[in-house]
Amino acid sequence: MTEEELMLSSLLDCRRIDLYVDPKPLSLRQEKKLIQMQLRRRQGEPLQYIVGSVEFMGLNFVVDSRVLIPRPETEILLERVLTLAQQLRSPHLRILDLGTGSGNIAISLAKFIDSSSVTAIDISPEAIELAKMNVKNHSVASKINFIHTDMIEYLSHYRAEEEPFDILVSNPPYIPCAQIHRLPKDVQCEPRIALDGGEDGLHFYRSIIERAPFILKRGGYLVLELGDGQKVVLEELLANSPGYQEINFYKDYCGIDRVLVAKVTNENQPN
Numbered sequence: 072m073t074e075e076e077l078m079l080s081s082l083l084d085c086r087r088i089d090l091y092v093d094p095k096p097l098s099l100r101q102e103k104k105l106i107q108m109q110l111r112r113r114q115g116e117p118l119q120y121i122v123g124s125v126e127f128m129g130l131n132f133v134v135d136s137r138v139l140i141p142r143p144e145t146e147i148l149l150e151r152v153l154t155l156a157q158q159l160r161s162p163h164l165r166i167l168d169l170g171t172g173s174g175n176i177a178i179s180l181a182k183f184i185d186s187s188s189v190t191a192i193d194i195s196p197e198a199i200e201l202a203k204m205n206v207k208n209h210s211v212a213s214k215i216n217f218i219h220t221d222m223i224e225y226l227s228h229y230r231a232e233e234e235p236f237d238i239l240v241s242n243p244p245y246i247p248c249a250q251i252h253r254l255p256k257d258v259q260c261e262p263r264i265a266l267d268g269g270e271d272g273l274h275f276y277r278s279i280i281e282r283a284p285f286i287l288k289r290g291g292y293l294v295l296e297l298g299d300g301q302k303v304v305l306e307e308l309l310a311n312s313p314g315y316q317e318i319n320f321y322k323d324y325c326g327i328d329r330v331l332v333a334k335v336t337n338e339n340q341p342n
């Protein structure tokens with residue numbers, strides 16, 4: 072869909088094809104709105120914020136400047152988790168989503184895995200507010216529990232006596248902070264807190280990789296999105312952390328290593 076088609080179909084609340092097979096003239100109000108949308112776009116605002124939604128895993132998610140815009144490559148992460156969910160054959164899957172943002176990962180998993188529950192963490196109360204709207208739109212409220220907290224706090228205070236999770240999933244902020252000002256203008260409109268991965272981009276990975284073996288069941292999986300060029304350092308981090316086996320990386324549609332899956336080992340687990 073072109074940007075113009077997206078704006079028009081959102082204004083007219085119709086499908087792209089209807090713009091051509093059943094074209095409707097814009098009312099004066101809609102015309103004014105279209106001009107405003109085009110202006111916002113020219114000023115560099117992401118199209119998804121302007122139309123107010125984005126498609127992810129075939130589902131529609133409300134988005135605005137409170138959250139990171141779900142990316143197509145994150146669907147690779149979702150597909151991995153869905154495959155693992157089948158392999159695990161657990162009667163009920165407990166999933167932890169760190170940095171849930173718009174809730175796209177948590178909600179897609181709740182939708183596509185019948186017997187599952189998802190704990191979704193985010194540091195931003197505004198993001199949780201928006202994610203709750205998406206949860207309501209997709210009727211999965213009974214399967215998702217939101218916790219408003221810093222993921223590093225959550226990871227470090229998790230107690231061994233709490234029921235462990237089957238899968239920990241996260242698309243954490245992973246852009247090195249010095250690179251943020253070099254990102255395209257529309258990406259810079261997204262919440263910095265959802266992008267900034269600290270000095271080397273690895274701030275959140277360090278805590279997640281260190282703590283996940285305490286939080287996951289033995290034989291459970293850690294599934295993370297990663298940024299372009301981060302494979303080698305993450306491989307090294309995992310190799311130096313006790314508690315993992317079977318580490319695999321998966322590429323996105325551009326051939327970039329985008330997702331890592333690591334199994335929590337049955338032996339030598341720290342807890």
Ligand code: GLN
Pocket residue numbers: 139142242243244245246258265266267
């Ligand atoms: N994928 C986003 C980008 O490339 C970054 C998201 C993140 O930091 N998790 O702009």
